[in-house]
Amino acid sequence: xxxxxxxxxxxxxxxxxxxRIYRQAHFYxxxxxxxxxxxxxLFEKRNRWLPARPVVxxxxxxxxxxxxxxxxxxxxPGVIGIIAAIVAVWPAKRGEVKKPFRRTQxxxxxxxxxFVFTSILALLVGLVNxxxxxxxxxxxxxxxxxxxxxxxxxxxPLILILSNIVMQPVEAVSxxxxxxxxxxxxxxxxxxxxxxxxxxxxxxxxxxxxxxxSGRYRTLPTPKSYNTLMGVSMVINDTLxxxxxxxxxxxxxxxxxxxxxxxxxxxxxxxxAVIIDVxxxxxxxxGSIEQTAIAKYELIQALPPNGVGVFxxxxxxxxxxxxxxxxQTRIAVSRQVSPDDVPEDGPRFIASDIxxxxxxxxxxxxxxxxxxxxxxxxxxxxxxxxxxILLATAVAIHEKMSLQEVARMVRLLxxxxxxxxxxxxxxxxxxxxxxxSANPVGAANALRVLGLHRGGKRLLITPGIxxxxxxxxxxxxxxxxxxxxxxxxxxxxxxxxxxPIQSGLVNAGFPKERIIVxxxxxxxxxxxxxxxxxxxxxxxxxxLPDTYHQ
Amino acid sequence: xxxxxxxxxxxxxxxxxxxxxxxxxxxxxxMRAFDTDRYEVVPIYIDRNGKWFTGKPLMELKNFNDxxxxxxxxxxxxxxxxxNHHGLIINPIAGRFSKSAIKxxxxxxxxxxxxxxxxxxxxxxxxxxxxxxxGCGVMASAIANDKIMTKAVLQxxxxxxxxxxxxxxxxxxxxxxxxxxxLEASLTYPMFIKPATTGSSIGIGYAPDETLLRASIDIATxxxxxxxxxxxxxxxxxxxxxxxxxxxxxxxxxLEQPVSWQDFLTYEEKYLRGNxxxxxxxxxxxxPLTDELTEQIRQTAIDSFKAxxxxxxxxxxxxxxxxxxxxYVNEINTMPGSLAFxxxxxxxxxxxxxxxxxxxxxxxxxxxxxxxxxxxxxNLIAQTAARGLKGAKGRKSVTN
Numbered sequence: 014x015x016x017x018x019x020x021x022x023x024x025x026x027x028x029x030x031x032x033r034i035y036r037q038a039h040f041y042x043x044x045x046x047x048x049x050x051x052x053x054x055l056f057e058k059r060n061r062w063l064p065a066r067p068v069v070x071x072x073x074x075x076x077x078x079x080x081x082x083x084x085x086x087x088x089x090p091g092v093i094g095i096i097a098a099i100v101a102v103w104p105a106k107r108g109e110v111k112k113p114f115r116r117t118q119x120x121x122x123x124x125x126x127x128f129v130f131t132s133i134l135a136l137l138v139g140l141v142n143x144x145x146x147x148x149x150x151x152x153x154x155x156x157x158x159x160x161x162x163x164x165x166x167x168x169x170p171l172i173l174i175l176s177n178i179v180m181q182p183v184e185a186v187s188x189x190x191x192x193x194x195x196x197x198x199x200x201x202x203x204x205x206x207x208x209x210x211x212x213x214x215x216x217x218x219x220x221x222x223x224x225x226x227s228g229r230y231r232t233l234p235t236p237k238s239y240n241t242l243m244g245v246s247m248v249i250n251d252t253l254x255x256x257x258x259x260x261x262x263x264x265x266x267x268x269x270x271x272x273x274x275x276x277x278x279x280x281x282x283x284x285x286a287v288i289i290d291v292x293x294x295x296x297x298x299x300g301s302i303e304q305t306a307i308a309k310y311e312l313i314q315a316l317p318p319n320g321v322g323v324f325x326x327x328x329x330x331x332x333x334x335x336x337x338x339x340x341q342t343r344i345a346v347s348r349q350v351s352p353d354d355v356p357e358d359g360p361r362f363i364a365s366d367i368x369x370x371x372x373x374x375x376x377x378x379x380x381x382x383x384x385x386x387x388x389x390x391x392x393x394x395x396x397x398x399x400x401x402i403l404l405a406t407a408v409a410i411h412e413k414m415s416l417q418e419v420a421r422m423v424r425l426l427x428x429x430x431x432x433x434x435x436x437x438x439x440x441x442x443x444x445x446x447x448x449x450s451a452n453p454v455g456a457a458n459a460l461r462v463l464g465l466h467r468g469g470k471r472l473l474i475t476p477g478i479x480x481x482x483x484x485x486x487x488x489x490x491x492x493x494x495x496x497x498x499x500x501x502x503x504x505x506x507x508x509x510x511x512x513p514i515q516s517g518l519v520n521a522g523f524p525k526e527r528i529i530v531x532x533x534x535x536x537x538x539x540x541x542x543x544x545x546x547x548x549x550x551x552x553x554x555x556x557l558p559d560t561y562h563q
Numbered sequence: 564x565x566x567x568x569x570x571x572x573x574x575x576x577x578x579x580x581x582x583x584x585x586x587x588x589x590x591x592x593x594m595r596a597f598d599t600d601r602y603e604v605v606p607i608y609i610d611r612n613g614k615w616f617t618g619k620p621l622m623e624l625k626n627f628n629d630x631x632x633x634x635x636x637x638x639x640x641x642x643x644x645x646x647n648h649h650g651l652i653i654n655p656i657a658g659r660f661s662k663s664a665i666k667x668x669x670x671x672x673x674x675x676x677x678x679x680x681x682x683x684x685x686x687x688x689x690x691x692x693x694x695x696x697x698g699c700g701v702m703a704s705a706i707a708n709d710k711i712m713t714k715a716v717l718q719x720x721x722x723x724x725x726x727x728x729x730x731x732x733x734x735x736x737x738x739x740x741x742x743x744x745x746l747e748a749s750l751t752y753p754m755f756i757k758p759a760t761t762g763s764s765i766g767i768g769y770a771p772d773e774t775l776l777r778a779s780i781d782i783a784t785x786x787x788x789x790x791x792x793x794x795x796x797x798x799x800x801x802x803x804x805x806x807x808x809x810x811x812x813x814x815x816x817x818l819e820q821p822v823s824w825q826d827f828l829t830y831e832e833k834y835l836r837g838n839x840x841x842x843x844x845x846x847x848x849x850x851p852l853t854d855e856l857t858e859q860i861r862q863t864a865i866d867s868f869k870a871x872x873x874x875x876x877x878x879x880x881x882x883x884x885x886x887x888x889x890x891y892v893n894e895i896n897t898m899p900g901s902l903a904f905x906x907x908x909x910x911x912x913x914x915x916x917x918x919x920x921x922x923x924x925x926x927x928x929x930x931x932x933x934x935x936x937x938x939x940x941x942n943l944i945a946q947t948a949a950r951g952l953k954g955a956k957g958r959k960s961v962t963n
Contacts, residue, residue, distance in 0.1 A: 202667055203568055229933050231693075257667040258649035258693060418934070 015151050018091035019142060019158055022098055026162025027135040029067075029102020033169040034106070034127045039114040041173055042307075045241070046119070048174045049267075055170055063167060067101035071163045078152055082459045094155045097161060119184060125328045126176035132170075134165055159278075173296070173345060188243070195249040197279060202253055204233070204262040207408060208312045210274060211289025211325075212305060213452035214401050215240065215265045219287055220429040222405035223263050228422040229414050232261040237430070240267030242276050250280075251300040261412075262366030268308040285321045287404050291330035292452060293484045306330045316340050324408045326350065327401055344411065346403035348396070352386075354380035362407050364389070364399045371435065371443070371465050374398060380416055387420040394445070395433045402426070433459055441547030447548040448553050453478060453488045457495050459554055464499030469548035471499065474537045475555055476506040478515050486513045493517020502544075504537040505530045569603040572922060573642075573651065573668040575675055575685065576606075579613035581765050582677035585900055590674040591624045594902055595913035599679065602922075605666060607640065607651065608632070609675065615640050617651055617666070640659040642671075644691035650695035670922050673898065677761065681898040682708035682957035697921045698875040699897040706871045707895040710791050711759045713871065717892055720870035723864060724890045726750060726880060727793040729759070732784045737778070743773060746954050748796040756780055758787030769795075774799035799882040805903035807920065809874045809928050815861035816906040848909055856888055867892050874928050876921060878903050 044050040053064045073098025076091035096229040112121075126354065145152050166174075199206075209219050216238050223234035233256065235248045245264055253259060264281055268274045291306045313322050313334060319342070324335035324349035335345050336358075347360035348367060367376040373392040376399055379385070389402065404421060409419050419507070428434045433447045433455075443466060447459040456478060463471050473496055477489045493514040496503060503518060505511035508530055519525055531537050541551055576590020587608075594604045601743050606621035610632055618637035620626050626634060638653045643665075650668035657663040671694050673685050683705035689696040699707065701886055706712045711729045718724055728749050730742050746754065756768040756779040767785035768779025776792075805816040822845055852860070865880035878899035883890040902921070906912045912920070 201665065203571075229930050256647040256649075257665050258646050413930070 015091065015154070015515040016143070016146050019154060020097065020139070022091065022094050022158045023135055023139055023142075023162070025080050025095065025098040025102060026158070026165065027131060029098070029162070030131050030134075030165045030169050030172070031128065032102070032104055033166060034131065035124065035172050036107075037170050037173050038120055038127075039178070041123075041170075042114065042117075043112055043118055044270075046177055049175070051170070054143060062170065064105065066105065067163060067166055070101040071159060073157060074101075075159060078155060078308055090155045094159050098159065098201070099164070100164060118187075119180075122183060123173065123176045123182050123323045126179055130172050130176060131165070134403070135162075135546060138162075160327065182332060191243070191246055191250065194254075198249050198254040199281065201486065202257050202259060202262075204253070204259045205412075206283040207261060207263045207265065207285040207287065208274075208278065208281065208283035208315070209289070210266040210268065210309050210312050211331075212292035212309075213455055214397060215267065217398065217429045217432050218287060218404050219263050219265045220307050221401055221423075221426055222408055223261075224426055224554070225409045225419055225422040226261055226263075226412065227382045227406050227415070228268040229407075230260045230412070231256075231258045232263060233259045234263040235265050237375055238265065238267070238357050240265040242273065242280065260323075266312060267310075268305075271304065271308045272311070272442065274308060274311040275315060277311060283312065283315060284317065284319075284406055285323065286316050287323045287408060288327045289325055289401070289404060290314065290454070292328075292454060293488065304328070306334075310334055313337075313339060316364065321408075321411055323404055323411075325404060327400065342411075344407045346400065346407050348376070348403065352377075352381065353446055355381050362403050362410075364403055367396065368397055369394070369396065369460070369462070369465065378416065378420070380410065383416075385416050388449040389414045389420055389423045391426050393421050393426055393428055394462045395447075395455065396461070397454055397458050398433070429524060431498075435462075435463065442541075442545050443550035445550065445552045448555065453492065456554055458492075459493075459552055460495050460499045463550060463552040466550040469550060470501045470545060472502040472504065472541055472545065472549065472551040473500045474504045474534075474541070474551060474553050475511075475514070476534075478512050478555060479510070489513035490517035490520070492560055493519075493523075494512065494521040497521035497523040501527065503528045505536050506537055507532065538550070548551045569601055570922065571603045571650075571667060571669045572597060572603060573607050573641075573671045574665075575609065575671060575673045575680075576608040576639070577611070578675040578677070579611060580676065580678035580679040580680060581681075581761065583611050584855055586609075586674060586680065587678045588628055589622070589898075589901055592914070593672055593918060594622055595676045596641075596918040598919070604652070605668060607642070607671075613679070614713045615642070617653060630955055635707065640666075642688060642692060644688055646691075646693050649692065649694060650755065668694055670694065670925050672918070672922070672925075674848050674896050674902070675697060677708075681896075682760065695822050695925040697925045699871075699873045699877060700928075702872040703871045703877075703919075704897050706881065707873070707877065707897045709789075710757055710894055711789055713895055716789075716871055717867055720866065722870060723889075723891045725793045725796055729791045731788060732788045732790065733786055734806075735790065736779060739777065740773050742780075743776065746776070746792055747773075750792065752776075753795040754794045755795055757791045757793070758783045759789035759791055796882045796884065797884065798852075800882045801893070802852070802860060802883045802890070803878050803903075803906075804861055804877065804881070804883045805878045805899065805906040806864050806868045806873070807876045807907070807917075807924070809924050809931075813865050813868060815864045816854065816903065817848060818850040818857055818860060818904055819910040820843060820847040822847065835937065846905075848906070852883065852885055854882070856885065859888075863890070863892060867895060871895060873897065875924050876902065878906075904906050908919050924939065 041051050044054055072248060074093050077093050084363060086162060092298065138158060142154055142158060144342055146157060158302065200480065207222065209215050219234045223232045225233045235245055239245060239248055253262060264277065264283065266274045273558060288309055291302060291309055293302060316322060318340055320340045322340055322343045324344040324345045325331045326335065327349045335343055345360040346362040348364040350360055350363055352363045352365050361382060363379045365376065366378045373390070373394065375388065375390045378387050378389050398424050406419050408417060433445065436444045437443060445448065445459065460473070463473065478492060479485065490513040494517045497518050505514055505528065511530060518528060529540065574590050575593050575687060576586045577587050593923050594606060597604050606617060608621045616632050616637050617640040619638050620634040621631065631637065638654050640653045643652050648665055651666040653664045653666055654661055655663055655784045671689055673680060673696060675681060675685060679685065681704060683701040686699070686701045686704050687694065689839055690701060704715055714727060715722050726744050726749065753769060753771040754776060756776065758766040758768060764900065768782055770776035780790060800820055803819045803821060805912050806813055810815055839918045860883065868877055869878050878896045880896065881890050882893050902917065904917055907917045915958045
């Protein structure tokens with residue numbers, strides 16, 4: 014009887030550990046199987062690495078067992094152990110997670126290995142119990158099984174990491190095969206590769222450039238925010254391999270660590286590089302803005318001597334790259350310099366007379382090399398959009414399109430998914446969606462767009478900006494201060510992390526009673542559906558971070 | 564594209580037409596003209612039966628005998644109309660032990676004369692494939708390929724053409740006497756009899772009297788469904804002028820006077836051989852005409868090219884009466900033999916520069932075509948599906 018209960022107890026903990034591993038694999042995947050990043054994420058909140066319920070339940074269960082374990086041979090401690098184990102490992106309610114779990118081959122391999130490890134662990138616990146502790150008190154045996162179970166449960170992330178390490182050689186082989194295939198496809202199709210990087214605006218600039226160039230050429234932009242080496246390879250192997258008509262392959266290049274962009278360049282050999290901005294985005298992964306700038310410059314370094322660099326003059330870090338003098342052909346763009354007063358070796362394409370309404374932007378673009386000017390009109394929003402369009406214009410003109418042709422394509426531009434998109438609902442509520450861009454510049458621009466709305470409430474819904482490292486608090490306070498000038502109501506998602514925004518709002522004199530703090534995005538949607546009337550406007554700013562709930 | 568890689572040019576030659584052999588020679592001249600430092604040439608050979616091949620051995624003229632397509636390194640290939648292939652599918656029907664491959668082409672240079680090459684059919688395939696190609700588009704090729712249509716279009720644009728009568732093969736077989744009567748009423752002997760669409764001189768007859776006229780028409784009807792009969796232009800010489808360009812930027816070459824037609828054109832060979840401007844035994848460059856007449860002819864060549872909506876290049880052939888300052892446009896060759904390299908040479912263009920300019924013109928024309936929108940999304944399909952097919956058909960039945 015005791016043996017039976019013991020086996021059940023071990024099996025329950027075994028199942029619980031497996032399920033925890035399975036769930037953790039999702040976050041491990043989001044952190045791209047980089048153990049250091051995953052561990053950092055894990056230790057950010059106590060509840061992530063040390064869930065309260067299993068520990069508390071284990072303590073309570075064990076205490077009870079000890080108290081009731083007077084009669085030898087009693088199975089009471091065992092029954093309590095089983096109940097406690099079930100309560101302990103019962104899956105917690107899931108928070109909201111933006112990126113869905115993808116059942117890739119890699120994650121299957123890791124989970125398979127973790128399953129083997131956990132099975133061995135369970136077998137060991139069983140063996141110790143039946144061979145070494147056979148003569149001991151049942152309470153001790155149940156206690157040992159329970160303690161081993163709890164320990165395994167807490168160390169489940171470690172099992173995951175260990176499995177990944179064990180599978181490293183297999184991953185290396187499949188990775189190399191995948192990359193070699195991508196290399197072969199690029200060699201066969203031979204598109205001109207355009208690399209785009211920057212702390213923000215990458216996806217938007219890529220989407221605009223693809224739309225403008227398609228006025229004359231066949232283009233393939235990397236979809237969504239695919240911007241890692243493996244993501245880019247996947248696009249090459251899955252899409253480019255089947256479309257030999259592509260003349261321009263536009264690659265968004267993200268970097269979480271120095272060397273990542275160099276790696277993508279080593280695969281794709283870009284001929285044209287676009288550098289948008291260097292800012293505090295992902296600062297917690299880079300350490301400093303200088304480090305970020307060095308990482309972005311890898312794209313310019315990867316260009317061949319006859320390649321083309323396109324730079325945003327208005328960003329000091331990017332202008333510095335422009336002035337370094339490589340490659341020979343460099344084009345800078347600006348929306349701050351006056352077209353009548355261009356410094357020597359200054360920007361070639363300049364936007365002036367920028368007008369913004371809720372219906373979009375109009376601005377004049379001057380090509381200072383030819384003194385041509387053209388009026389650009391777009392339904393896109395946000396002043397940073399002007400820079401993104403200018404960068405795309407510079408590439409298109411270099412690739413033999415005329416300024417007129419570009420202006421015509423700009424009129425047809427569609428926004429990138431969830432990036433400062435304006436819609437009006439059937440109820441007459443204006444919704445401005447800027448859910449994916451999470452950076453201070455974009456956020457301020459989005460707030461300014463909301464501020465253009467007249468004649469109703471202007472509601473901001475945001476969890477704040479994350480991944481800014483040391484600057485996170487300061488930037489969020491600043492965000493609160495800017496928001497105070499442009500909005501009438503605020504809903505903050507998440508109690509803890511939105512503290513700096515609240516203080517920023519209050520500092521700037523925003524009435525406290527107009528700030529609502531909720532835990533989940535869903536609650537904020539319910540609130541605005543109940544409280545907003547036709548004529549009101551709402552801005553969704555960075556609606557859900559990838560991993561910051563739970 | 565600004566990429567530093569070589570431009571890949573597919574040169575198509577041969578073809579299912581009576582001009583297969585000429586085309587193999589032209590194709591070879593074109594392939595050898597390209598600067599191999601900047602262009603990668605892919606030979607694409609269509610044999611007499613219409614089968615397509617590619618492979619290095621096809622670059623060598625000396626390989627062209629009956630076994631050329633069996634040489635090692637020569638493979639089956641088709642030019643795919645599917646937009647995503649953008650070039651050749653090599654070994655398209657792969658078996659267990661072979662593999663298909665795609666060879667991307669940046670631009671195609673059709674060097675195929677006559678039927679199934681110069682007549683718009685090959686151009687149609689290249690349009691479907693969305694690959695830039697050298698020379699005239701579908702319509703200009705089709706018009707220029709048909710002497711009757713060419714005349715109609717040129718006449719419409721006020722360009723002088725020789726008086727002519729045309730009729731169909733069926734009409735001729737039904738009632739030849741009526742046709743002869745009509746011809747004799749409209750034209751005077753001698754006459755030229757031409758099948759509407761064959762290139763070179765195949766099927767063309769010369770008739771000083773009715774007997775020969777009937778015989779020549781009989782021969783010509785073996786080559787085409789439609790026959791064109793022109794009155795001969797007395798005391799005339801044939802003059803050719805090549806043109807190159809797109810849209811409003813078209814230039815004309817120096818004029819040439821071919822002399823291999825001396826029997827037809829009552830031209831004294833003796834006189835020709837004594838001419839200083841003669842470049843070879845069969846042509847005089849530049850043609851011995853006054854500057855004023857030369858200029859008029861060059862302008863007319865450009866106008867004719869524009870009239871058929873030509874692009875890239877063509878050679879315009881005229882009949883000129885030098886003494887009277889009168890000339891007629893006779894035909895337009897959208898794929899002239901040797902691509903008139905020898906005429907552009909006189910204009911200071913090497914054959915390498917000529918092919919390079921033609922490739923550039925092809926890419927420019929393609930870029931202009933891209934400015935038109937072809938992809939326009941409607942929700943017609945969804946609506947029709949939602950309504951059921953009945954709805955879509957219902958509309959049709961109203962008109963029935």
